[in-house]
Every structure is written in structure tokens, then in C-alpha cells.
Amino acid sequence: MSRATLKDVAAKAGVSYQTVSKVLNRRAQVSPETERRIRHVANELNYRPNAVAQNLRQQSSHLIGYAWGSGGSKTWRPVNNRFLHSVVYACEAQGYFLTFFTTKDESLTDIKAYEDLYGRRQVDGFILENTTENDLRIHYLLAEKIPFVAFGRVEEDLDFCWVDVDGYYGIYCVADYLLQRGHQRIALISWQRGATTRNDRERGYYCRLQEAGIVPDSAWVYRGVNEIETGARGIIHLLSLPQERRPTAVVCVSDQIAVGAMNAAMAEGLEVGKDIAITGYDDINMAQFLHPPLTTVRQPIDEAGELVANMLLGQINGTIAVPQQVLLKPELVIRSSA
Amino acid sequence: MSRATLKDVAAKAGVSYQTVSKVLNRRAQVSPETERRIRHVANELNYRPNAVAQNLRQQSSHLIGYAWGSGGSKTWRPVNNRFLHSVVYACEAQGYFLTFFTTKDESLTDIKAYEDLYGRRQVDGFILENTTENDLRIHYLLAEKIPFVAFGRVEEDLDFCWVDVDGYYGIYCVADYLLQRGHQRIALISWQRGATTRNDRERGYYCRLQEAGIVPDSAWVYRGVNEIETGARGIIHLLSLPQERRPTAVVCVSDQIAVGAMNAAMAEGLEVGKDIAITGYDDINMAQFLHPPLTTVRQPIDEAGELVANMLLGQINGTIAVPQQVLLKPELVIRSSA
DNA sequence: AACGTTCGTGCGAACGTTCGCCAAGATGAG
DNA sequence: CTCATCTTGGCGAACGTTCGCACGAACGTT
DSSP states (O other), rough: OOOOHHHHHHHTTSSHHHHHHHTTTTTTOOOOOHHHHHHHHHHHTTTTOHHHHHHHTTTTEEEEEEEEEEEETTTTOOHHHHHHHHHHHHHHHHEEEEEEEEEESSSSSSSSHHHHHHHSSSSEEEEEEETTTTTTHHHHHHHHTTEEEEESSSSSOOOOOOEEOOOHHHHHHHHHHHHTOOOEEEEEESSSSSSHHHHHHHHHHHHHHHTTTTOOOGGGGEESSSSSHHHHHHHHHHHTSSSGGGGGGEEEHHHOOOOOOOOHHTTTTTTBTTTTTOOSSSSOGGGSSSSSSEEEEEEEHHHHHHHHHHHHHHHHTSSSSSOOOEEOOOEEEOOOOO | OOOOOOHHHHHHHSSHHHHHHHTTOOOOOOOOHHHHHHHHHHHTTTOOOOOOHHHHHHHHOOOOOEEEEEEEEOOOOOOOOHHHHHHHHHHHHHTEEEEEEEEETSSSOOOHHHHHHTTTTOSSSSEEEOTTOOOHHHHHHHHTOEEEEEESSSSSSOOOOOOOOOHHHHHHHHHHHHHHHTTEEEEEEESSSSSSHHHHHHHHHHHHHTTOOOOOGGGGHHHHOSSSSHHHHHHHHHHHHHHHGGOOOEEEEHHHOOOOOOHHHHHHHOTTTTBEEEESSSGGGGGGGGSSOOBBBEEEEEHHHHHHHHHHHHHHHHSSSSSSSSOOOOOOOOOOOO
């Protein structure tokens, strides 16, 4: 049960409870004998400091907020498992925990939730994800000087803490690799929305092609939502082009899209990796088990999560200078789909 | 900033701070005039009760613990997004939040983490997932009378709170459907491990076949880990059987396995849904976008999450009698793969 | 006019910590 | 033998709430 409090320990050890506190926090000189006795009793009673009381005293909840968007209870946005796990792990190492909260709108920009949580001191800071252009949250949190770190920068000229992965570089590498493999007509299946990330990755494509002296056919770029079907539709569209304009390689901005593209290409009788090259982005678990295994881009997600967490905790504890920004480089993973 | 406390509001409204508290908690008769004044000032100062102080006073952290297993920082187990979201949502409706913590071993049975968290009163209870036979956590939590609810029952004869989905019924329905469609030689690709869930689903298969007077060929059951490749290996194995023993339908215990099975079958030149029937279990997002769309079993995950959360909160608040057990029925989703 | 009742508030205490200051007793130097 | 210093530990206060009890005033009842 561990109902024992400082007073219980103190009573049994014959000292004042404040002394017990000091001993257990190693900030008191007491005689070795007393210390031994106190520790012994604490151990015997299985004493554990009450975290809530500590939090009150220390004016900190030791909790980090992370929004989980949803419109009503119905829809929800999947969270990035891998990222979150490394955040949780890093937080815990410093005595903090991550707590989820839901926002009314799916886009996470429901300011009231943030205001309330921080106003009530339920959390010491926030981790933002899925940031958008003109993100209300960023403006609000900056204005209120509430600690936060975003995973994903925005194009605006705001000076705040973020960690991001260089999508420009990732797609640039993909295009570079495809060019090296002799491809000349390279297509892109991208998103319609998702401003920052989208623009970033598309720039990687355009830049590398331009450097190679290739002017992309406007029909080579197909856009849709981030779903498997978009990949399939993209392929159908691309294969409908006349022979001489038809691409031999297709760059997809996500593995999900690539899966659809591969399926559709196979359905059209093409052998992926031979008749047509297809690449993805993210290196999802499934990527290596697909047929053929998918050439894709792996983001250093674990590292990103750890950085985000430590940056936020540093900010909260005042041990780092803010703002800080970190741009990580992703890595090309070559398999046989391209 | 919202630094205002009860005392600030009280001072400005010319009453004692305890009165402010009572008014705001609606548990005091005060004159309408005083109430109006207090509310006005509270609003003006943007007062929010300090959650940590409330928690200390109320002897409750209003936090629910949820373990995220990992061996070191490297590996991690994906969490069930859908389930978690509905848990978070239901908790929040009652003023509780969900917090993650990591356990040393992947199997989540690191008792120390639970002991410590509850001992320090950092959480009011736990939600268990991925329960195993002879689950140390269940034994420990029961013995210590720590509130918890498990998503997933175990076969042992322990009386605790759980919510589960009837895997027996799910697979039974699948087999039933396949029989109706005229299949006689029905195979099963299952897990090697995962005692309770596995046994449950397998029973559904065996029972329905037995009821139909079919004695399953022992070669019809293939087992492996829960990965795409297992499905592929299973199909290779099944197709290697002589014509008259070769199954015309394959029941997979997860969509992941089914994906592998479908890929392999297609690679062998079979048309899935026509030459061979393949079914999955889970109805993952991707299922409807596969080629052909996958016939599978959908679990009422949202409902399960909500039930788990409410059962736990009821237990914590002492408003429900424990233990309670709920077994939910899954639903067959017919598409064209079978 | 004396006496319960209800209403509207105030007040003390408690939840379990941490932190700084102060007081004995022991120790050493002059 | 006295005075400064160090060691050891006690004590009060504070963090921001909630809750029960008490108390004066107003009110209605005998």
C-alpha cells in the first residue's frame, strides 16, 4: 500500500519529519548513525515520496502535454508511435511524464485546450506535432511564453524551438539516386495539402532535376491525399501518358502512397524495380516485406523524439538558451523497388 | 499567465478565499450579490484552480498509467492507436488524463514500474494491455488491490476487471462464411505464441469445422510470428500440398498475415478471391485498399476503449461493483478477397 | 421578549512535501 | 575558562486547495 509518509518514518526513527526529507534528498548533514536509521526505517515502511505533494511544493506538474486531435469522438489522427516512444523514454529519464489530451478540432489548433491545461498547471509545457502554416498554437504559446517544442518547422518567420527532418534533402537524394541509375523521366506523387512538409519534399525533386538539366513535364506531378489510393491513381494517370512522356521512375512522398503505386503498377502488368522504379518515404515497418522490398527514406525519428524532449525539458528547467532549432538529415534506404 | 490564486480573487472581491472556493465549486449558499462579485473577479483575473493543489487535497492524481514496453530504448511495441484514442477521450470526459510510462522489459511485466508509480501516487490506476498467461502484473495488482482494468482476458481463473473481444466468435463467423461459400478445405495461418488470444481464435476455426463434420488436415494449420512474412510462408507451405489436400480457403488470424498470404498467392499466379479465398482479422486501415479488398473481422475497438476507461474510473471512484467483465462481439466485414 | 432556525461567511486544519533559519551541544583555539 | 565555530537536527512556513465547524445576524415562532 505504501501509505507511509514522511511523518510516519520520522516518528518511527525518532526524528522530525523534515529531517527525514533532508536525508532522503541528500541535502543535510546528519550523523551517519541517524542517516542509517532513517534509511532503514524508510525502507522498512516502504516509504515513497508522494509525487503530488512534491509537485505542489515544487510548483511543477512534471507533466508534458501532447495533443491528440479529434473532431468529436469519431475521427482521430494516428500518432507517430516511434516518435512518441522516444519522447516518453527521454522524458522519463528526467522525471517527467507525457500525457495525452484531445483537442476539439482535428488540426490540433484548439487553443482553449492548451490554455486550460497550462493555466491549471496540469502540464509544464507542450510538444507540438503536425504543425501547419500559420499555426495558431505557435502564435499563442509564444505570446504567452509557454514552454513548447515543435516537431516540424513552419515556413513563417517565427523564432521558436523546433526539430525537423530535412525533407528537401531526403527527396533530393532519392532523385539523385534515380538519376544515377539512368532514369531521365522521373515522376512525383505528392500531397495536395501539408504546406511545409510538402513544399520541402517537392523542392528536393525539382532542384535535383533542374541540376541535371531536366525540365519536368507538368504531367509528371500528381497530387492527392495521403492514402494508398492516391498512389494507385497516380500510377494510372502516369501510365496513360504517351510512351515518350511516360516516366520510368516514380518518387512517392510517403510509403503509403508508394504501396498503392506498386500495387497498381503490378496490376498493370509491370514488374516493379525492373519495368518501373518506385520509391517511398518513411520506411514503415512493412516496407521491407513488400514485394519487391521498397526503396525509401528513413527519418531519424528516435533521435528527433529525444531531441524534442530534451529541448523542452531544458527550456522548462531553464538550462538551455532558447530558441533552438535542429534540422536532422534522413537516410536513403536502397532496396529493390528502385 | 494565470498566476491568480484563490487568495488573489478573494482579496479583490473582499471575501475569504475559502468562500471563493466554495462558490466556484457550487457548494455554498452565498448571497447572489456576493456570488456575482466573486465570479466577476475570478473571470477578470482569469483564475484557474491549480490542478496540482486540488490533487493533493483530493488525494488523487487524476492520472491513469499505461505501460509502453521497451527493452532499453531500442525496441518498442507499437500501441493500438485506435484503442488508446478512445481511452484518452473517455478519461478526459471525467477529468482524468492518460500518462505513458515505459517498462524495462518489452513484455510489460516489469512490476517495479507499476509499484513505483502507484506507490508514489503518480497514478490512480492502470490500464493493462497485451496481457499474457500468468501475467505477473495482474497477480501483483490484484494482491495490492491497485485499481486496474485489462484489455484482454487470460485463461487463468482470476477474478479481475477486463474487457475483451470474442476472438472465438470472430473466427467462427469467418469459417462459417467460408463454408457457406462452398469451401471444404479450409486452412488456418495462426501465431506460435500469444496463448489466450491465439487459442481463442483457433478454437473458432476448429469448432466450426467440426460442426460441419470436417476433420481438418493437420497440414492445414501453419503457425508463425505475427508478421507479413508468416503469411507468405504459410501460403507456400499450403500450396505445396497435393492437389486433393490443398485448401481452397485460408483463414489468417491477423490482417498483417493476410497481406503476406495475398502477396504470395498472387506471386504464385493465383487470383485471390477467385482461385483462393483469403481472410484477415483486425480490419486495419489498409484492408479496404488492398487488391482485392480484404475480407476481415472488425473489432469494436472504440467501444472497448471507452468501456475499459469507464470501468477503471468507476473502480477508482468506487461507483461500480468490481470485478466486472465484458466480452464484445466482433463483426465480419465481407469484401472480395473471400 | 426569549428562543430555535436558517442564512451567509469566516476560520482553522489538513493533504505531504521542501526549504531556510535557528538552537542546542560538541569541538577547538586563545 | 571563555569565546568563536562547526555539527546535528528541530521548527515554522509555504505551495493552493477543500472541507467541516463555528459564529453572528436576520428571521420566524412561541
